Amino acid sequence: MSSAIAIETRRALKEYGTGSHAVRALDGVCVRIDKGEFFTLLGPSGCGKTTLLRLIAGFETPTSGQILLHGKNITTVPPNLRPVNTVFQSYALFPHLTVADNIAFSLRMLGRSRSDVLQTVERMLSLVRLESFASRKPQQLSGGQQQRVALARALAPEPKVLLLDEPLSALDLKLRKEMQRELKRLQTETGITFIFVTHDQEEALTMSDRIAVMRSGKILQVGAPREIYNHPVDRFVADFIGETNFLSGRVEGDKIRLSSGELVAAETEGHSGSVTLAVRPEQVGICPAGTSDSLTAEIVDTVYFGTDTHCHLSLADETELVARLQSPPSGNIGLSRGEKVGIKFNPGAVQVLNE
Template sequence: MTTDVAVEARNAVKAFGQGETAVRALDDVSIQIRKAEFFTLLGPSGCGKTTLLRLIAGFETPTSGQILLDGKDITNDPPNKRPVNTVFQSYALFPHLSVAQNIAFGLEMLGRPRAEITKTVERMLALVKLEAMAGRKTSQLSGGQQQRVALARALAPQPKVLLLDEPLSALDYKLRKEMQLELKRLQTETGITFIFVTHDQEEALTMSDRIAVMSAGHIQQIGGPREIYTRPVNRFVADFIGETNFLSGEAGEGRVTLASGDVVQVEGAEGRKGKVTVVIRPEQVRLAEAGAAETIPATVESLVYFGTDTHCHLRLKDGTEMVARLQSPASGEAGLQQGQSVGLRFAPGAARVLED
């Protein structure tokens, strides 16, 4: 039976230590990653994302559970018996070899014919746009160029799956942004399944077909970037992915009465009663003149200019703090002042009752 699943973890547990002091880095994790998918494991340090990557690579063996590739159980297969390659944070290039020799190294270890190696190296150099650097030592390259060599070397044997363990973390911001686009291009052109580990939400949202948000050894949510951002399943996901406003309130009759006393219509309030949390992204907060109809009274606490955006920090009448992200006007005049009274409302359908 054919399947589009490239990698699967079934009830994977990884514990370090023994007895009561054992730490579960992964706690009964099950996940399916599709073929030709750019899949990202996202979460804070210590959440288990790198441990899961190492189980797939074969560098660690699960305490219990299974790892499958193309439906075959590879749980106990050594790394060199898996059609999987890994790109690490440190690129681990050979400084005494040229770019072309670095790319060829893995193919030579596999005993590939010389003509095939030459042809593959040429194709990889073209893929990562380093043809002019073929004869240069890797120590003479920039960080971004070294990253491309590491990718080309990992892609050269045509693995079924490429694992990437925070490979952009050592690059500066501008170069990291460029490499995000390059990685997505490489994945699309090669059709290889990429499994990418990062703690950077922007990286995950930019490149991924799907994202698994992890915390404390568990998967909190799996979905596309837009779904993860706009429909987080719990407070952890909402708080970890981007900036979020959390408002306490009391649900009843399909509406929510906020702690400030203001009544709002929000998605998910129907059928709910009792204390709830309303979540709203800063860019979905709209400002109006003080006293405008159907607005929530607020006071401007501060304005922080970020170039394209201005973050307006607000305080509701009960002391609740909120942030509105406003597009910075071309004139440079924000039109708002600290201490100013304003009214705020939510973009239609943007505010939701959070499932805690």
């Protein structure tokens, strides 16, 4: 992946309305997105991720701040003059045109030669693996196939940046997972910078080179999926990315005294006073009650998920947490409701967050 910057936003601020009625959708966002990167804007509804995408596309103009494309200020450049394409939730295919003609439409509007259009359409059909569907109409395709046509149409003019606004949200779970792999393959093969908007953490973790977690118009953390998942900067990020157990306590030297009264070893440097511990369920192990250096817990419930079993536990102070255990072939992990057990956290699994 090139280190060149494809997109940069400099203190991008967007407000709707004026005076006391103004709503701030983006609050001075600064971010750099590398050329050839699959970059995801992740956050809950209303966090500003789609607004940021629309600023990059040119559909909106920032109230203040700048948008740069490969170092050039494009803040006021209209969308039709930006080498950027967008794929929306709605595929917006022309129902009266064939698959091939849908892909060719933007190329013809750009005045490309007939031979160039034919060659590009053929290449795009091959890229999205729809060669045998060229003469079909959109209504003759499945949802996943329509999504591929929309992607092919957006990629055909070879934009420098492709923006994707929750394009998989209308698909069922199995097809969405297939399209996640497909999108990553397309991005890798074309080398085009993809900026993907979603509220789905699994999509972000599966496809992204880097993720920006957003909340209330701001970017809270930018990093690779493993970094964001394993080292969240605050409770919101830890809670939004995957499942997380939270425990309250106070720093005592190199350990944390939990509200249950028990001690947990953790990296406490830079922390003091009251803190919150974040521990992923897969990092919680169960051992016999009374095991050295274990916490005492009671089994509240077990929920079978096929490959995994979620074991719901309660500490002495009734703090609840979940352990995600691999299910044995029998499907029975041998733990009963009300049983006393010990729990241990994997080395390095405990993240300390200031309150």
